[in-house]
Each structure stands twice: as structure tokens, then as C-alpha cells.
Amino acid sequence: METLTKNAKGASSTLKYVDIKAIEDGVVILKNGTLRAVMLVSSINFDLKSTAEQDAIIGGYQNFLNSLDFPIQIMVSSRKLNIAPYLNLLGTVEKAQKNELLRIQTTEYRNFIKNLTEVTNIMSKFFYIVVPFSPVENGDAGVLNRISSILNPRGVIAENSELLETYKNQLWQRVDHVASALGGTGLNFTALTTDELIELYYNAYNPSVYAQSAIKDISSTELTQSP
DSSP states (O other): OHHHHHHHHHHHHHHTTOOEEEEETTEEEETTSOEEEEEEEOOOOGGGSOHHHHHHHHHHHHHHHHTOSSOOEEEEEEEEOOOHHHHHHHHHHHHHOOSHHHHHHHHHHHHHHHHHHHHSOOEEEEEEEEEEEOGGGOTTSOHHHHHHHHHOHHHHHHHOHHHHHHHHHHHHHHHHHHHHHHGGGTOOEEEOOHHHHHHHHHHHHOTTSSOOOOSOOGGGSOTTOOO
């Protein structure tokens, strides 16, 4: 019982350093009353593009930055690649293989991949755009409400669920703008859902206790997808 009590106290004292109050409807609500949406963005191999394509990408990115009238955060996360699902797939193929030679080759290939990942840290990179919104930025609010938002933003959200829904809608309008502006760069993107946000932030706060997996396969995500 004493051990459980100490663990509970330790967890409670740790939580005060976490800025997140809640995650709901694909939105991160911070303790200071501001909101965040997170977009997972694909990458492109810029060096493999022709000169004309490179110029188009640079121009599209410049237009994207110039179109913003609010701040964004671009985050890059490096993670150790989890090869276990691929090895399991190879194991299934190996067992189902009727040709003995092909079965042996599959076994050798599977062992090669397994040994390679054990001696080498193969990393994968994930790119995110974090889109913020603060109650102070609500242009439709009255003067008194805006002053209240400045002095006590967390109280404004906590006391008025209707305002929270309004702020969420304004946040998603920003996400739509980012998605539309990114369309000229040739990137794929998608907004993270609630479960994916929980996984993302849990992994960020606990980098050594989770098995790495890709949050979402954005190669199949349509460029025009909106949350």
C-alpha cells in the first residue's frame, strides 16, 4: 500500500509539468486555455526533382508562408523504425510458401532484415505542423470578453462550453487554410485524430517505454482531405 501511495504521489507531481489539460475531438486543450491541432505531413525528396519542379516547390512554400496571418510550429520527430510487423508478414509468407527454394530464400531474407535492424538503428522521420488558437484571438468577441480572455483564458474555456466549440471551429478554419495553402507544394497531409494525438504526446513524454509504430499511413491520404 505504501508503494502504491508513493507511485500515485509521484504521478501526481509529474502531471503538473504536463501542459495538456485535455484532448478531445482531435483538439489539444492546454492548461493555459489555448488550443492546438496537429497535422501529419509527408516529405518529398527535393534533390530528385528537376529544376523546374524544385522552383515550383519553393514558390509554393513561399506562397504558403506568405498566406499565414497566425503562427505555426513545424516539428520533426525522429523515431526508431519498428520492423516487427514486416518480419511477421515475412514469417507468414515463409510458412505459406510451397516451393522449398523460395521458402529458404524467404527465411534467409527475414533473418538478414532481423539481424540488420538489431545491429543498426534505422530511424524514420515524421513531420508535423502544429496549428494554434488562443481565445484572445477571437475577433467576434466583445471588448469585455476579450479582456476576460486575456486575464483568464483557461477560465473562459472552462466556464463556457459553447465558446469552446466556437474556438474549435475557428481552429479548424486555420487547419483548412494550412491544408489549402500547402496544396501547391505537392505534400500529403492529414489532421491527427484524438487517439493519434494521445499516442503522439504519450510517446513524446515517454520516449523509452513504447514500441515505435507509424501513427498513420499518409501515403494513401488525399491532398484535399480536410478534418
